[in-house]
Structure formats: structure tokens, C-alpha cells
Amino acid sequence: MGVRLMVVDEHRLHAEALASALKLRGHRVLAAAAPTAGAAELVVSRAPEVCLLGTAAPAEPGVFDPVVTIKRERPQVAVVVLGPVPSPRGIAAAFAAGASGYVRHDERIEGVERAMMKARAGEAAVAPQLLQGAFTELLNPAAQPDDEGQRLLRLLTPREVEVLVRVAEGEDTRLIAAGMRIAPSTARTHVQRVLMKLGVGSRLEAAALAARTGLLDRAASSGAATGSAAGPVGPGGPVGPVGPVGPVGPDVL
Template sequence: MRESDPTAPVRVFLADDHAVVRSGIHAFFDMLDDIEVVGEAADGQAVLDAFEHRAARSDLPHVVLMDLVMPGLDGVSATRELKRLYPAVEVVAMTSFSEAERVRAALEAGASGYVLKDAVADEVAAAVRTAYRGGSYLAPAVARKLTQSMSTAQRSVTALTAREREVLALVAQGKSNRGIAETLVISERTARTHVSKVLNKLGFASRTQAALWAIEEGLSPRASH
């Protein structure tokens, strides 16, 4: 865990230009013991400004729930800059089904997953928890739309060892390095090494992209969360 106190809640920052959306998510998270909303913003620049002030106080949130379509600096650009400045902060993109290409851009910018804006509240909470643990949360409804446009010409599962295929399947299930280690009864360091080798062999920049490809290739059941 990122906190020295494992009972401490996940600190979440909400970024959405619709106040009613922020209010609804905030109200739901207030009912949970393990998630705490620590800030809000209505556009990407406001997110970066808030983080600059928080960084000065060593008070950064763990996860940002980031709307991809906001006025001024959009969610994709804000995600890219946020990950450049504060790489330890995880970003979960919020999107509609019609914005799959924006999701791709957000993943390439460093987002660790995405959730649909019409998802049930429990799914949004699950996405936040998964990101906090270092995993990848992939909304099932968008996964196929994204993977259909991914080029697989230079990628083959035959390039992976049996163990690497096991690791990739677990990545596709949203497992963090710790979760992979626990499942395979190996050290977390070994799990991290396996994940890095898988990404290098397949030419992916992030574990989320690898997870999408693995789902489409049938190495793991389509995410159901």
C-alpha cells in the first residue's frame, strides 16, 4: 500500500466540469470508509493548479477521477502533465462510450484505467481502488471498441514464455504487481520483472494497453469487475 497506515482511506481528487456529477460522486464516496474526496476541479488547468499547491504541502491525492472532456485544458492534456509532474498519482479516466479514441489518448498519456460516466457507483469505487493498488481498471463496454483498433501485426503470444503468459493474463484481470505475486506465489520484485519483460516483448508502453490486447487475444476473460 502507498500509506504507512493500511487502514487510511484512498485520497481522491474529482475533475469534472459538471458540478452535479462531482456532487453525486462526492456524496457516494462520503458513505464509504475506504475512500475520501480531498478536492475538486472543473477543468484541467484547475487540477494542475490545485496539485501545485498540494505538492508544496506534501499533500497529494492518490487518485484523480478525470473527466476527459472539459473546457480549456482537457482531461487528456491534464493527465499527461499530471503524470509528468507527479508520476506516483494514478489517474482514472471518466468517459462516455462514444469517446473511445479519447480513452486511447488518455491511456497513452498515463491513465491507469477508465470508467464510463453512466457506470453504477460501485463500479466507480472499484476503479479507484484498483488504480490505487497499481492495477488497471478497464470498463468492459469500451474494451472491445478500443482493442478492435489496436494493431496486432507485430505482436504474438508465442513470443512469451508460459510464465509470462500467466502474468499477462493476470495483468488483464487488473492485478497489481503485488496481486500477481500473491497469485503465483512469487516475490513482488519478480512479478514486476515479468511485467516489464511482457511489455518490452509486446511493445506496449503501459500495462493497461497490454491488458486490452490480452483480453482481445483471449488470454483472459473480458473484464467484468
């Protein structure tokens, strides 16, 4: 007996092609629609047995909100997600929203049909290889790309981080030297080293890079920046509160 279903995909051609293939196999397609934004309302109004919901980004926040709405309004509708090879997070998000299955979007029509039948029968429809891949990734997570702010922070000494903080707050060489109780020539050397390590050519660029990568926030959370009102500065003794943030000074190195 054929399944009464709807096919919803972000790409209308995909939805229509899949709908045509399933019609030829004896299933009753109530609608083939795109985009997925209005999918929930359409599915709720038509009340199919199964909804095939295609998505290109299963890990994106909110992508399965239509599933949540469908299951709330029509709990008897089984939703099978069609998507790319997912991360464990993508599979988990689909099932957490109420989906009954997850099928790769390049699956053969026979595989899609089997998933539909299992979902209609109240069974979970996930290919074993997808689950195996998900568990493998959970047990052996791939290394994440290094955080740029953290990487830059590791290039700098604590004293250089303090110098960068002061540069970002608009202090010129004279103020940096006074605040850190070091000679102006030493302050100038520290600034030069900071610029060199960050690969920038000016104080303005250094401040912009620090803000863009979150370097200063990471420095504060790690305690690397000690030159503010929060505490002492090495052997030079305590430093008073830092003034309001201002533009980077134009003084030369």
C-alpha cells in the same frame, strides 16, 4: 481502507455528487473541483492517491494535457478518466497521457470504486466491455461520412474541373474559351453544366463552394485540373500560365 482522492469534472454538480457518494463509502475526498482547466495545478498541490478526471470529449486534442502534467509532477498519483463511451482513439489518448483507467461516466458507484482501487494498486482499470468495444471498432471501423469536396469532385469531368478552376480564378467566358482553345459557346455550356452539377446559381457561388469544400485543392492533388501552367489541356494543346487570382467576372453565361 479508504482512498485519498480528488474529483475533477467539467460540471461542478457532477464532481460534487460523485464526491459525496464516495465520502459515504468511506473515502477521503480532498477536493471536488471544476473546471478541468486548473485541475493539474490543484492535483499537484494536494497530492491525492487517485484523481478522478471527468471529460465530455475524450477524443478532443489536448483534453488530457492535465493528465500529462499530473504524471510529470506527481507520478505516484493514479488518474482515472470518467467519460462517455469512447472511441478507440479516446481510450488510447487517455492511456498515452498517463491515465491508469477509463470508466464510463454513467458507471455505478461500485464500478467507479473498483476502478479507483485497481488504479491505486498500480493496475489498469478498464471495463472489459469498453476494451471489447474498442477492439471491435478497430477491426470493423465505421464508414466515415463522405468528404464533401471529394463528392463534388466526382460529379465533374476533368474538363469541367478545369472550367471551375478558371471560374474561381476570375476568368470570364472569353478567357476560358481562349485558354482552353474552345469556342465561347462551348465554354459557356461547360460553365452551365458546372453550375448545375454543383447546385449553385452563379459563378460566384461556384467559386465560394469550391473554396469552402476544398474542391480545388483536391482537384490539384488528384491531377484532375489540367488547365493550369502544370500541363496540357486534352486535344486542344498546351495552355500558358494562369494569371493572378481575381474576382469572378460578371459576364453572363
